[in-house]
């Protein structure tokens with residue numbers, strides 16, 4: 001089996017994206033587990049995770065690594081969170097924000113076996129409330145599909161360190177179904193420019209449609 005580390009704690013195993021399973025023997029969303037030389041890897045499905053899709057589509061600035069602290073907005077049932085948890089490892093921490101009680105119940109189960117994750121049942125608009133319990137983070141991740149997604153990001157950016165990175169999956173259809181997605185992305189990024197430098201814009205087709213994945217750096 002051919003294993004190579006393409007970013008800090010992100011691997012290709014026989015050409016497929018993978019992370020080292022922090023909880024050996026345990027799957028999160030039916031992903032495949034493979035063992036090589038005493039290490040268990042979890043294959044990372046780009047059709048289920050926009051971060052995996054962005055990496056496979058050539059994202060260069062992968063600043064999430066061992067020991068990173070992450071504020072994750074829109075944690076859902078923990079699919080991508082689980083891989084980020086593998087990546088940041090025992091020295092890192094992920095604050096997982098999710099407002100759907102149904103998704104949160106599943107997320108909570110995933111977080112129970114991963115000591116570096118903190119599930120928080122909250123609207124990501126209430127950043128001032130959960131922010132009181134947190135130190136400024138290295139990384140902000142947003143995948144919330146909401147009409148006011150840009151404003152939610154800008155609020156939470158107060159909890160991101162200066163020089164910290166943000167990874168954002170922008171869903172044009174959540175903002176408007178009638179307008180041209182290109183116009184929507186342009187307007188969205190325009191709102192961010194006072195606070196963020198825009199490093200990368202990645203089209204994640206064919207893994208996910210109607211999304212633009214962007215990498216930002218806080219000024």
Ligand SMILES: C[S@@+](CC[C@H](N)C(=O)[O-])C[C@H]1O[C@@H](n2cnc3c(N)ncnc32)[C@H](O)[C@@H]1O
Nearest residue numbers: 074075076079080098099100103123124143144
């Ligand atoms: C597309 S899913 C996220 C998928 C997840 N990032 C992954 O890759 O595993 C979007 C999630 O954001 C949540 N969400 C949407 N608006 C939110 C808000 N304002 N605050 C917290 N969660 C929100 C939804 O309930 C849903 O679970």
